Amino acid sequence: MNFGFDEDQEALREAAEKLLAAESPPAFVREALEDPDAWRPLWSTIVDLGWTSLAVPERLGGLGLGVVDLVALAEVTGRWVLPAPWMSAAGLAGPVLAATGAGEGALAGIAEGAVSTLAAEGDVRWDGRTLRGTARRVPDAVRADVLVVLAAGPDGRVVGVVPAHDVRIEPTPAADPNRPLADVHLDVVVPVVAADPEPGLDVARTVLAAELVGVADRILEVTVEHARERVQFDRPIGAFQAVKHRLADLFVAVERARTLTYDAAMVLDDPASSTGRRREVASLAKAAASEAAILAAKSGVQLHGAIAITWEHDLHLFARRARQGASALGDHLFHYRRAAESFLGREG
Amino acid sequence: MDITETPAQREVRERYTAWLDDFLPDDYLARYHEHRLDWAFRRAHQRDAFEAGWLVPQWEPGLGGQGLDHLETLTIRLESARRAAPKLPNIQGVGVVAPGLREHGTPEQIDRYLVPLLRGDEWWALGMSEPGAGSDFGSIRTRAVRHGDTWVVNGQKIWTTQADQSRYATLYCRTDPAAPKHRGITCFIADLTAPGVTIRRIRSSEDSLESFCEVFFDDVELRADAVLGAVDDGWNVAMSSLDHERDMIWIMNWVEIERGLAHVRSSMLEHRRDDLLVDLGRRLADAEAIRMTGYRAVTNELRGERSPEFLILKLFGSESLQQVWELAIQAAGPGAVTDPGLLLEDFDALAATLYGGTSEVQRNIIGERALGLPKG
Numbered sequence: 001m002n003f004g005f006d007e008d009q010e011a012l013r014e015a016a017e018k019l020l021a022a023e024s025p026p027a028f029v030r031e032a033l034e035d036p037d038a039w040r041p042l043w044s045t046i047v048d049l050g051w052t053s054l055a056v057p058e059r060l061g062g063l064g065l066g067v068v069d070l071v072a073l074a075e076v077t078g079r080w081v082l083p084a085p086w087m088s089a090a091g092l093a094g095p096v097l098a099a100t101g102a103g104e105g106a107l108a109g110i111a112e113g114a115v116s117t118l119a120a121e122g123d124v125r126w127d128g129r130t131l132r133g134t135a136r137r138v139p140d141a142v143r144a145d146v147l148v149v150l151a152a153g154p155d156g157r158v159v160g161v162v163p164a165h166d167v168r169i170e171p172t173p174a175a176d177p178n179r180p181l182a183d184v185h186l187d188v189v190v191p192v193v194a195a196d197p198e199p200g201l202d203v204a205r206t207v208l209a210a211e212l213v214g215v216a217d218r219i220l221e222v223t224v225e226h227a228r229e230r231v232q233f234d235r236p237i238g239a240f241q242a243v244k245h246r247l248a249d250l251f252v253a254v255e256r257a258r259t260l261t262y263d264a265a266m267v268l269d270d271p272a273s274s275t276g277r278r279r280e281v282a283s284l285a286k287a288a289a290s291e292a293a294i295l296a297a298k299s300g301v302q303l304h305g306a307i308a309i310t311w312e313h314d315l316h317l318f319a320r321r322a323r324q325g326a327s328a329l330g331d332h333l334f335h336y337r338r339a340a341e342s343f344l345g346r347e348g
Numbered sequence: 349m350d351i352t353e354t355p356a357q358r359e360v361r362e363r364y365t366a367w368l369d370d371f372l373p374d375d376y377l378a379r380y381h382e383h384r385l386d387w388a389f390r391r392a393h394q395r396d397a398f399e400a401g402w403l404v405p406q407w408e409p410g411l412g413g414q415g416l417d418h419l420e421t422l423t424i425r426l427e428s429a430r431r432a433a434p435k436l437p438n439i440q441g442v443g444v445v446a447p448g449l450r451e452h453g454t455p456e457q458i459d460r461y462l463v464p465l466l467r468g469d470e471w472w473a474l475g476m477s478e479p480g481a482g483s484d485f486g487s488i489r490t491r492a493v494r495h496g497d498t499w500v501v502n503g504q505k506i507w508t509t510q511a512d513q514s515r516y517a518t519l520y521c522r523t524d525p526a527a528p529k530h531r532g533i534t535c536f537i538a539d540l541t542a543p544g545v546t547i548r549r550i551r552s553s554e555d556s557l558e559s560f561c562e563v564f565f566d567d568v569e570l571r572a573d574a575v576l577g578a579v580d581d582g583w584n585v586a587m588s589s590l591d592h593e594r595d596m597i598w599i600m601n602w603v604e605i606e607r608g609l610a611h612v613r614s615s616m617l618e619h620r621r622d623d624l625l626v627d628l629g630r631r632l633a634d635a636e637a638i639r640m641t642g643y644r645a646v647t648n649e650l651r652g653e654r655s656p657e658f659l660i661l662k663l664f665g666s667e668s669l670q671q672v673w674e675l676a677i678q679a680a681g682p683g684a685v686t687d688p689g690l691l692l693e694d695f696d697a698l699a700a701t702l703y704g705g706t707s708e709v710q711r712n713i714i715g716e717r718a719l720g721l722p723k724g
Contacts, residue, residue, distance in 0.1 A: 001352065001353060001419065001423075001643055001647075002349060002350045002647055003349060003640075003643050003644040003648075004349065004647050004648070004651055005349060006349075068349045224719050224720070224721065227721060228720065228721060235722070236721075238715070238719075238722055239721065239722040239723065239724045240724065241711070241712070241724055243721075244711065244716075244724070245708070245711040247719055247721065248663070248710075248711035248714035248715045248718075248719070249711070251660065251718060252660045252663060252664050255641060255657045255660050256633070256641070256660075256664065257637075258657075259641045259644055259657070260633060260637050262349060262640075262644070263351070263636065263637075266349050266350060267351055269349075269351075270350075270351050270352060272352070273351075280632075281636070283629070284629070284636055284637075287629060287633060288633050288637065333626050336625070336626045336628070337626050337629055338629070339632050339633070340625040340626070340628035340629040340632065341625065343609075343613065343628065343632055344613060344616060344628075345617075
């Protein structure tokens, strides 16, 4: 057993940290909230760097790497609240395509930088010919070229790949406008693949968990910095146990989530892992990371004080992504329950 | 990153389980609660583990080990926990005193004390807490005054686990009253059978497996060679000893968490309790995260990297242990209060967030050592 990232992964993380600190600092992320096209130049850069091709098989033009690699990078994108649709394409749509074999062309397209996303929720049905219904809260749908749509068919679940120009996209409000949400109305004839999407979704949940760990980690970092510098009652507030203990508890929550996320990534990359084990670890990771990110956002605001509820302060940028990510693909209540059902030998 | 066992990990684990299977009676798990109270059985387990090199696997043969590396050692310790191997009867001796002796002892002290301790022939207590110095260890008042080649000790220790059954204690005394409170403390090896030592058992609010004592020292004489480490350097001896204690405790906690989860599982299979599923999921996450954070920390150590996540394990393990048994009580329903076994677990869990440094002290340690926050 080895719990460390390898040299290539460490190099990727360092390069990503450097790039995003320069190209996606909080000031840029804040501007992007009100400028729907701000992400585009950054997107070209990260596609050129190969970030979207990490986990795409080599025969489809990708790097053929695994979940650990996706997690390694997702944590950094979380730390900088990357406003470009990397998560939707490489973290959500890609793993479902790869696990279900629903569209090799679409997977190759992700490697090349086609903006892709996953429509996982809603009431879309497939009647043998047509995908019909509404997919809800689809991230980055307004930016997407291609949608990977999960639907219920007459004989079980199906996965279809749909070009964005064949559907009607209705933007909705979103906690994090840097990952805009939309309802997607479908009435389109497309071929589908009959497949259980859960194994692919479990990869997506784990990558999303890594992003949430990154968000929580960065909030903890800036809040600790603040607690060391901010002086009240003649001492840095971090010297008060009421503050110190709150930060210690947050550190425990973040490390708990990080360990479970790395653990899940390793289990998912190991071909010997059983289906039940994959389901359990992915749920534990998503649940713990969702909780840690929300706790971080709340503690971060509380310990920064009133400044943290202003537009100019950075905290809301992180809080937005924490809130939206925590709810996506099952919140902590759903996933704790799912893991418990699995432990009790029920399918859940 | 790689979840699979290395061939070396697998090889030692298989050798260990073969040895353990051979040692344990066939009905061990079925009669776990009886075996848990069987001190002779637990002593025999310690002796055999010492001889076979499974007691302190990272140490050399002859000292209860076989020179395993950190990762292999953790694998054995967790496997032992997973298999509910008998708990060492005097666990603080092997877990806390032995590494301290090795680190700070003179060759003569190591020669005299280490093997009898490891074999379980001589038990040890930890003489740290006092009535006026619990979490604030630096406030100890037990005095040792030097007269030529002899130190004379006066004072009182309290919450001393197994003092009544122990031959020795690591005894922390104030030796320089003029020095600032963290200096001027010296650690001694004290013979608890010496004249002037009085040991009284303290009655616990519920039955407990380990005795709990207070120890009085009235003009107890210690020879100069009883000093462990340097004179007036007891603070450092104590801090490294507490690190060993935290390291021992989180694995003990993990065993109890796993046992608690098994208890919850059987209750919830008997009576469907969907209202408890979310909490059960949380505790499953704790158990997995504690074990895997241990591996993460060891990986970092092996790579020579700082490992701050190691500092969370005592707080996280003990708090989670309490929550798991709380859940076990909820899952058992109102009848829980008539189940002495469950009540004992509940009581034992209350102590977990106190011994080895309270949760409040752990949060200070995490805040200051992991996060770099200023001291209060």
